[in-house]
Amino acid sequence: MSERPWSSTAPAGEFRTYVPAEESLKEFTIRAVILGSLFGLLFGAVSVYVGLRAGLTVSASIPIAVLSISILRAFGRSTILENNIVQTTGSAGESLAAGVMFTLPALIFLGFGSEFTFWRIFPLALLGGWLGVLFMIPLRRQLIVKEHGNLTFPEGTACADVLVAGERGGSFAGRVFWGLGLGGVYTFLMNSRKRVRAGSPALPSAPPSLRNIWEWVTSSAPRWRGFSSRAE
Numbered sequence: 109m110s111e112r113p114w115s116s117t118a119p120a121g122e123f124r125t126y127v128p129a130e131e132s133l134k135e136f137t138i139r140a141v142i143l144g145s146l147f148g149l150l151f152g153a154v155s156v157y158v159g160l161r162a163g164l165t166v167s168a169s170i171p172i173a174v175l176s177i178s179i180l181r182a183f184g185r186s187t188i189l190e191n192n193i194v195q196t197t198g199s200a201g202e203s204l205a206a207g208v209m210f211t212l213p214a215l216i217f218l219g220f221g222s223e224f225t226f227w228r229i230f231p232l233a234l235l236g237g238w239l240g241v242l243f244m245i246p247l248r249r250q251l252i253v254k255e256h257g258n259l260t261f262p263e264g265t266a267c268a269d270v271l272v273a274g275e276r277g278g279s280f281a282g283r284v285f286w287g288l289g290l291g292g293v294y295t296f297l298m299n300s301r302k303r304v305r306a307g308s309p310a311l312p313s314a315p316p317s318l319r320n321i322w323e324w325v326t327s328s329a330p331r332w333r334g335f336s337s338r339a340e
Contacts, residue, residue: 123257126272133187134187135190135193137193139180140190140193143194144196145198145201147168147172147175147195148197148198148199148201149201151171151198151199151201151202151205152202152204153205155168155202155206156206159206159209159210160209165209169199169267170266172195172198172199173194173267176191176194177274178285181274188271188274191274203240204237208229212224
């Protein structure tokens with residue numbers, strides 16, 4: 109193995125994988141799949157809500173990677189491959205929700221609204237997810253492996269650096285968490301200032317009953333999502 113430090117932006121001839129092929133690490137574990145699925149549901153719901161309200165979404169790959177490093181570390185030693193499974197699963201769920209959110213309203217505006225029930229939307233979303241996975245299998249080698257150095261994939265490169273930072277630990281990982289924390293504090297203060305000026309309480313009120321939990325979550329979702337979008 110080369111003694112040169114690993115770099116996600118190394119030229120094609122010098123690039124090497126961070127985890128050597130002969131090394132066997134935990135990857136497809138139950139806790140990684142469960143945590144990634146939960147993140148997919150959470151960020152997917154938030155993406156749909158924010159997208160319908162603001163008309164745009166923010167990718168959650170980097171925030172999910174940071175959260176995965178923190179949560180899995182609390183339950184014991186985790187590997188970089190486990191954290192990669194979590195962020196891949198979570199961001200895929202969010203991307204799928206965004207695809208549904210951006211396409212179905214257009215069809216509704218065209219007059220097909222009465223035909224879209226849950227039992228029609230769910231199979232469409234499921235089929236879209238399957239197509240994405242199946243097309244990614246042959247396209248991965250062509251677009252990622254062979255085009256390394258030509259296609260930069262800035263978000264994927266940044267996410268890889270975050271995962272490596274969490275794996276190395278120490279001050280290198282500390283800078284990632286400091287960035288997320290400062291972004292969250294800044295967003296919280298800005299949103300609190302706006303709410304105070306508008307005459308509303310700075311903090312979202314607690315849900316008075318189980319019936320109102322979902323309404324409370326969706327009304328607070330843009331502020332929570334702001335924490336991660338600022339850090340990203």
